[in-house]
Amino acid sequence: DTGVSQDPRHKITKRGQNVTFRCDPIxxxxxxxxxxxxxxxxxxxxxxxxxxxxxxxSRLLSxxxxxxxxxxxxxTLEIQRTEQGDSAMYLCASSPxxxxxxGQGTRLTVV
Amino acid sequence: xxxxxxxxxxxxxxxxxSAVIKCTYSDSASNYFPWYKQELGKGPQLIIDxxxxxxxxxxxxxxxxxxxxxxxxxxxxxxxxxxDSAVYFCATERGAxxxxxxxxxxxxxxx
Numbered sequence: 001d002t003g004v005s006q007d008p009r010h011k012i013t014k015r016g017q018n019v020t021f022r023c024d025p026i027x028x029x030x031x032x033x034x035x036x037x038x039x040x041x042x043x044x045x046x047x048x049x050x051x052x053x054x055x056x057x058s059r060l061l062s063x064x065x066x067x068x069x070x071x072x073x074x075x076t077l078e079i080q081r082t083e084q085g086d087s088a089m090y091l092c093a094s095s096p097x098x099x100x101x102x103g104q105g106t107r108l109t110v111v
Numbered sequence: 112x113x114x115x116x117x118x119x120x121x122x123x124x125x126x127x128x129s130a131v132i133k134c135t136y137s138d139s140a141s142n143y144f145p146w147y148k149q150e151l152g153k154g155p156q157l158i159i160d161x162x163x164x165x166x167x168x169x170x171x172x173x174x175x176x177x178x179x180x181x182x183x184x185x186x187x188x189x190x191x192x193x194x195d196s197a198v199y200f201c202a203t204e205r206g207a208x209x210x211x212x213x214x215x216x217x218x219x220x221x222x
Contacts, residue, residue, distance in 0.1 A: 004154075033209055045210060056208065100145070102147075104152075105153075
């Protein structure tokens, strides 16, 4: 399967813990995006990378959120000191130019 | 920032009939308009897209129309089938700033 891969698919964590999600994009795509989707809503843009450069991060939800793409391939999204309001689906997408192809997402539940 | 309104929130049609979903947007600089289909527990799947220099695009049973003057675009599905049942999202993008999504339309195909 050469689609966008996200790991894990599900994560349950206790409030206050840190979590990290991984995204492996389609190999020839140099753009990588992170979105958050809450129940009954459309995805909400968080940040994006062109190769290893993070070109937009002002829309990350708070300073507890950070993302990296160290070698321009896979990316990680970290949430520190999780809160119940962080419970959502976190989606990764990759793009060659404009069309964005999404992974299956990581569903985070904070208890 | 961009605001995307999507209607209706729920649409029920008889199998074989047509379905139309409409979106309006606020940012006249938006130049890319994709539509995504999302099934339960899965990531959004790109089904069709249109760019601002095109008024209409068709792919088999699916078509999208764009009116840049009025800032609205629509998804048309003809000869609906049970497998068309899903949540559909419209989105807009300006440059590579990331997609802004509508709130989604739950399409129900009645047998």
